[in-house]
Amino acid sequence: MKKHTGIVTKVFGLFCTVKYDNSCINCVLRGKIRQSKELEIYSDPIAVGDRIIFTINDDGTGAIDKILKRKNIFSRKEKGRNKKEDIIACNLDLVVIIQSFKSPKPNFRFIDRLIVRCEKEKIPLLICINKSDLAEKTIIKYIKNYYSGSNLNLIMTSAINGRGINDLKNYLCDKISLFIGSSGVGKTTILNFMCPELGLRTSEVSKSTNKGRHTTANVEMISTEDNITIIDTPGVREFGLMDIEPHMLGYYFNEFNAFYNKCGFNPCTHDHEPDCEVKRQVDNGSIFKDRYISYINILNSLKEYYEKKYK
Numbered sequence: 001m002k003k004h005t006g007i008v009t010k011v012f013g014l015f016c017t018v019k020y021d022n023s024c025i026n027c028v029l030r031g032k033i034r035q036s037k038e039l040e041i042y043s044d045p046i047a048v049g050d051r052i053i054f055t056i057n058d059d060g061t062g063a064i065d066k067i068l069k070r071k072n073i074f075s076r077k078e079k080g081r082n083k084k085e086d087i088i089a090c091n092l093d094l095v096v097i098i099q100s101f102k103s104p105k106p107n108f109r110f111i112d113r114l115i116v117r118c119e120k121e122k123i124p125l126l127i128c129i130n131k132s133d134l135a136e137k138t139i140i141k142y143i144k145n146y147y148s149g150s151n152l153n154l155i156m157t158s159a160i161n162g163r164g165i166n167d168l169k170n171y172l173c174d175k176i177s178l179f180i181g182s183s184g185v186g187k188t189t190i191l192n193f194m195c196p197e198l199g200l201r202t203s204e205v206s207k208s209t210n211k212g213r214h215t216t217a218n219v220e221m222i223s224t225e226d227n228i229t230i231i232d233t234p235g236v237r238e239f240g241l242m243d244i245e246p247h248m249l250g251y252y253f254n255e256f257n258a259f260y261n262k263c264g265f266n267p268c269t270h271d272h273e274p275d276c277e278v279k280r281q282v283d284n285g286s287i288f289k290d291r292y293i294s295y296i297n298i299l300n301s302l303k304e305y306y307e308k309k310y311k
């Protein structure tokens, strides 16, 4: 039978939607993939973004024969012995970490965890803070300072008045990008603003909790006419980094890079160790203090996890 190559745009358990030749086809995973040992570590064997080989059945549905080698995997790894790795998406060119200035407020510790994941997987990333129409000058300045030492790309957008949306589009052009962030920050509204023809459903932020409801039930890949491909996710609240050893964390904080060679200890976790250059740079203001505190918070959570694991 003739084999085709396609890309997975949505997953529902053992079924998925596959895009090929500008059309979509519903496919099922063949048993040999479901039972493959290699994929056992994941909660689902297949993910949005997967490139696959499939055959078309007589009834017009497809059967997936093979998942092609993944160039990268963006996943979360939770606590607990039996927890499997959740692949959010794979084969990404860019991860856009989206937060908003207000309703909900930006969560820097959450952004920093996502940054660590991207840096570890070597996936380019962009930080996008939305709802700039609601932002006060002080918070704008604070966010710029917070990430200034990291050299990361940072943009501020408003899906209401359109500011910054063209900058965002420039980053997205000719790429497959993941939109990730808490729910209610405006991911879907931004998509609709960029491509009104999509007509995606957005959610009103529920006023009582300010957390927003989940309207995007699943992760889904959306392609637009101007060669932008976005994988939109429902609000991701928890984001585990449980596979990172505490002494490695510092390498994923770019602003430490210029200094760790001058630390007295090697490896140095820039925490309790004496003669630490990173701490000196925090004290003299070249490393932004709150970003360092965020590092220490993540470090402590990793240490706690590894201590329990090896006790």
Ligand SMILES: Nc1nc2c(ncn2[C@@H]2O[C@H](COP(=O)(O)OP(=O)(O)O)[C@@H](O)[C@H]2O)c(=O)[nH]1
Binding pocket: 130, 131, 132, 133, 134, 157, 158, 159, 160, 161, 182, 183, 184, 185, 186, 187, 188, 189, 190, 201, 202, 203, 204, 205, 212, 235
């Ligand atoms: N003021 C303001 N509100 C926005 C902006 N973007 C989205 N919203 C509102 O925020 C709420 C949640 O948006 P939605 O796109 O569903 O968020 P998602 O969960 O990240 O997809 C909706 O009520 C939007 O109208 C923005 O730039 N400024």
Ligand SMILES: [Mg+2]
Binding pocket: 187, 188, 189, 202, 203, 215, 216, 233, 234
């Ligand atoms: Mg949404």
Ligand SMILES: [Zn+2]
Binding pocket: 260, 263, 264, 268, 269, 270, 271, 273, 275, 276, 277, 278, 279
């Ligand atoms: Zn140090």
